[in-house]
Amino acid sequence: MRWNGGEYNGEEEEMTVKIRFFARFRELLGTDIMTDVAAGTMCTSLVATLAKKNPEGYAAIFDENGAFRDFVILMKNGKRIDIADAAKTLVTDGDEIAVFPPVAGG
Amino acid sequence: MFSERECERYKRQILLFGDEGQERLKNAHIFIAGAGGLGSPVSLYLAVAGVGTITIVDMDRVDQTNLNRQILHFDRDIGRKKTASAKEKLQAINPDIMIYAIDVKIDEMNAADLIGEADGIVDAMDNYPARYLLNEVAIAKEIPLFHGGIRGFYGQATTIIPGTTPCLKCIFPKPPPKEVFPVIGVTPGIIGVVQANEVIKFLLGRGELLAGRLLIWDGMQAHAEEICVERNPACDACGGMVENTTARKKK
Numbered sequence: 001m002r003w004n005g006g007e008y009n010g011e012e013e014e015m016t017v018k019i020r021f022f023a024r025f026r027e028l029l030g031t032d033i034m035t036d037v038a039a040g041t042m043c044t045s046l047v048a049t050l051a052k053k054n055p056e057g058y059a060a061i062f063d064e065n066g067a068f069r070d071f072v073i074l075m076k077n078g079k080r081i082d083i084a085d086a087a088k089t090l091v092t093d094g095d096e097i098a099v100f101p102p103v104a105g106g
Numbered sequence: 107m108f109s110e111r112e113c114e115r116y117k118r119q120i121l122l123f124g125d126e127g128q129e130r131l132k133n134a135h136i137f138i139a140g141a142g143g144l145g146s147p148v149s150l151y152l153a154v155a156g157v158g159t160i161t162i163v164d165m166d167r168v169d170q171t172n173l174n175r176q177i178l179h180f181d182r183d184i185g186r187k188k189t190a191s192a193k194e195k196l197q198a199i200n201p202d203i204m205i206y207a208i209d210v211k212i213d214e215m216n217a218a219d220l221i222g223e224a225d226g227i228v229d230a231m232d233n234y235p236a237r238y239l240l241n242e243v244a245i246a247k248e249i250p251l252f253h254g255g256i257r258g259f260y261g262q263a264t265t266i267i268p269g270t271t272p273c274l275k276c277i278f279p280k281p282p283p284k285e286v287f288p289v290i291g292v293t294p295g296i297i298g299v300v301q302a303n304e305v306i307k308f309l310l311g312r313g314e315l316l317a318g319r320l321l322i323w324d325g326m327q328a329h330a331e332e333i334c335v336e337r338n339p340a341c342d343a344c345g346g347m348v349e350n351t352t353a354r355k356k357k
Binding site: 023024026027071073075079080100101103104105106 | 143229261262281289294
């Protein structure tokens with residue numbers, strides 16, 4: 001196994017993960033998206049790849065430096081992931097990633 | 107003790123939880139922060155349930171743009187203080203309870219005094235800085251905070267029991283950006299009623315609260331789901347609190 005900048009360079013091993021967007025993110029990007037990812041994919045790159053399908057959706061979730069906006073809440077299989085750790089959090093086959101914004105109105 | 111009128115008024119719910127449960131509601135004092143989209147259904151349902159003392163706080167006047175969702179206020183109330191409008195409606199819907207309507211902006215200087223000896227705080231605010239303030243007071247007084255938030259067809263709710271569940275800052279450490287949020291009245295209707303239901307269960311000491319669970323409502327899909335939320339040991343609001351081993355602070 002060889003790593004290079006967080007990307008896996010060995011044999012391609014397809015895995016399927018599910019991404020769930022909530023609230024405004026859902027309006028912009030849809031939800032319950034099943035996607036195949038290569039082994040070694042990190043949480044941030046997975047979400048970014050999907051979010052890029054709609055520039056407005058991407059901009060809602062990521063800042064100009066490609067980092068998660070600070071209010072974004074990320075969950076992997078029902079457990080909170082600190083957004084600061086998302087770039088080094090691996091996704092594995094069968095994972096469910098949830099991405100949502102708190103809603104503020106009252 | 108209940109008057110004959112109260113016995114009749116609450117007859118159908120006394121079937122559910124008895125005189126003892128109704129007594130608990132009557133002896134309770136609930137603080138509702140906001141008389142807007144969430145505050146309207148929360149206060150109306152707590153009033154008709156017979157929560158004995160309700161304090162509701164708001165600083166705004168009724169605006170025409172409020173009327174698609176803030177069902178405490180009527181067209182004829184445009185320009186009136188929301189507190190005056192709220193007190194009139196709540197007292198009219200149940201004359202057997204005490205309503206205190208306070209026209210003030212909740213800030214860090216007055217929040218603890220305003221909340222006083224209340225048994226719980228309902229978060230019916232529309233911004234996170236105010237919510238964080240309510241969260242701090244709830245932690246300091248060790249009383250529950252019934253959180254709700256909405257946007258468009260989406261809503262969220264959870265019940266915060268300081269020392270037991272994550273606090274609002276554990277769950278939402280950073281606020282989303284400020285905006286003029288789109289909203290349809292049914293969404294705060296649904297979430298506000300969930301909050302009122304939580305208050306009633308807490309006061310009765312019955313059922314399972316949304317404790318450690320964030321309910322997420324998608325009105326477009328007519329789908330509710332919940333996610334488990336956990337305390338953040340490094341939380342700057344509640345991180346120092348010792349775990350409260352009693353499941354729920356009973357009255």
